[in-house]
Amino acid sequence: MINERNQEVLIDIQNLKSIYGTKSNSILALDNINLQIKRGEFLCILGPSGCGKSTLLKTLAGYIRPSSGACLMQGKPITGPDRHRGVVFQSPTLYPWMSVKDNVEFGPKMRELPAKEIEEIRTHFLEQVKLTGFSEKATFELSGGMKQRVALARVLANYPQVILMDEPFGALDALTRVNMQTLIRDIWKENNSTIFLITHDIDEALSLGTRIVIMSKRPGRILKEFNIDFTHTIFNNNLKHVMYNEEYFNLKNEILDIINSQIEE
Numbered sequence: 001m002i003n004e005r006n007q008e009v010l011i012d013i014q015n016l017k018s019i020y021g022t023k024s025n026s027i028l029a030l031d032n033i034n035l036q037i038k039r040g041e042f043l044c045i046l047g048p049s050g051c052g053k054s055t056l057l058k059t060l061a062g063y064i065r066p067s068s069g070a071c072l073m074q075g076k077p078i079t080g081p082d083r084h085r086g087v088v089f090q091s092p093t094l095y096p097w098m099s100v101k102d103n104v105e106f107g108p109k110m111r112e113l114p115a116k117e118i119e120e121i122r123t124h125f126l127e128q129v130k131l132t133g134f135s136e137k138a139t140f141e142l143s144g145g146m147k148q149r150v151a152l153a154r155v156l157a158n159y160p161q162v163i164l165m166d167e168p169f170g171a172l173d174a175l176t177r178v179n180m181q182t183l184i185r186d187i188w189k190e191n192n193s194t195i196f197l198i199t200h201d202i203d204e205a206l207s208l209g210t211r212i213v214i215m216s217k218r219p220g221r222i223l224k225e226f227n228i229d230f231t232h233t234i235f236n237n238n239l240k241h242v243m244y245n246e247e248y249f250n251l252k253n254e255i256l257d258i259i260n261s262q263i264e265e
């Protein structure tokens with residue numbers, strides 16, 4: 001599907017409603033979500049705690065089904081998890097009994113790729129996440145940031161069409177977090193990835209995203225969207241971090257006001 005601006009729509013969310021629980025004891029988590037994720041975008045989701053961000057991600061991952069409405073991937077309903085939508089959570093969900101190498105090779109092995117190709121994929125993505133030389137380590141020997149990089153390499157090894165990330169850097173210390181943001185920005189650019197990232201950190205959204213979507217308090221609805229390009233400025237000017245100018249602070253304040261309005265009401 002191609003939209004009116006000639007961009008390929010990878011995921012099309014139509015009138016999505018998501019309800020937990022039973023009829024007599026139900027929680028409306030998401031209501032009337034309409035959103036398109038286009039190839040190549042870096043979409044960041046912000047919203048107050050409990051507004052349904054993870055519910056949206058789990059629906060896109062195929063872990064839960066919409067109560068009504070539809071989630072389509074390249075025109076077909078998402079009916080379950082598959083490798084075309086890779087997921088990275090806040091706590092890396094690695095196989096602890098496996099080495100770094102085995103974790104990264106897991107997907108390609110499941111796909112029964114030839115041994116040589118599996119090795120090439122593993123080497124390439126461990127290099128991309130800067131873990132060359134850690135192949136034989138057990139994952140319990142690694143720091144939090146390194147574990148998260150293995151989780152990322154494991155997802156990348158499946159060549160997903162979309163990477164879904166749920167607060168992937170939320171549990172990391174400040175410095176590691178900034179390094180991980182730089183890494184994911186570089187990978188997004190180098191691989192022409194499409195990324196859907198949930199965060200509580202407005203600076204993270206502003207410095208990484210090409211679009212920010214802000215959700216209301218529960219039931220989560222889309223309140224506002226911003227197309228931004230601070231991340232492109234970083235590449236175009238060969239910077240190490242975002243340029244904190246008046247435009248940046250005005251936008252940050254506007255977003256803060258919207259989110260606070262949902263908490264204080």
Ligand SMILES: Nc1ncnc2c1ncn2[C@@H]1O[C@H](COP(=O)(O)OP(=O)(O)OP(=O)(O)O)[C@@H](O)[C@H]1O
Pocket residue numbers: 020021027029047048049050051052053054055056218
């Ligand atoms: N399995 C479940 N059963 C019942 N209610 C649930 C379930 N999962 C989530 N909820 C409720 O649905 C609402 C949305 O939850 P969700 O985790 O999607 O929000 P969130 O925006 O990701 O929150 P946070 O930012 O705190 O991680 C919350 O009120 C939550 O308590």
